[in-house]
Amino acid sequence: MRWIGVLSALWIGLSNSASSQTVAWAGSDIPPVDSMCYQFQRLYTQIREESVLPDSARKFFSDIMFGLRGKFRTAEPFRLDSTRRDSILRTAYFSFPLRNYSPDAIGGSHGEGYRARGFDLFDYNVRGSHPAQDIFISDRNQDCIDDNTDRPADVLAMTSGVVLAIETAWTPGQEYRGGNWIWIYDPILDGLWYYAHNNAIVVRPGDWVQSGQKISEVGRTGFNAYATRSPTHLHIMYLQLQADGLPQPQNPYAWLLTARNFN
Ligand SMILES: [Zn+2]
Known part of the structure; x- marks a missing residue:
């Protein structure tokens, strides 16, 4: 399966210990990745449609995350300690998620657009938080064509990981806020990336993406992002998984x- 070799290479690059190269991925009771992707997509859709109770959603969610950890071996002793995490931060692990853009394009002057208070992934009714950064492109006429390049702006994977779920069917008039979104699980950080308001999406659930790989093009999909008052942007959120498999927003x-x- 395609992600196994990629992940092995990643581990060899990141780990000081030769023993971590000899990992057996076969686990008879771990469901296949495609099935976990399907479960995640179904659960997220149910949360959005409020057809699952928040407490049940939490249970399903953490079950899926434990499955992913088992599959990708991020359970102890593979989970990053703070030292290894610091060393990753120094090794150009992260890719800026918009081609031809730099941190100047992040909303606000010091990233103060991030407001995690009150966020609950499992309760679609909770509003008002914004545990994410918005990164804006030059698009005065709001046609999703970059004014500087006359082309769509590419969204790049911030880190490597497996695509868990995508939405591609958003249409104007739908009240869903994320529009066309992508969820990616990064087994090294043991966290989830969420990219929202995309136009075209060029990856599929189950795909392994490399840090810096194109995953989509910036769009205006989503209830608020579609409105004229909203400049064209990417909304990017990172959720750090906790020991119990539940997500905690972290400012990226x-x-x-x-x-x-x-560039
Ligand atoms: Zn946003």
């Missing part, structure tokens, strides 16, 4: 500042 601002830029 510092990572955006240190990310490699692609």
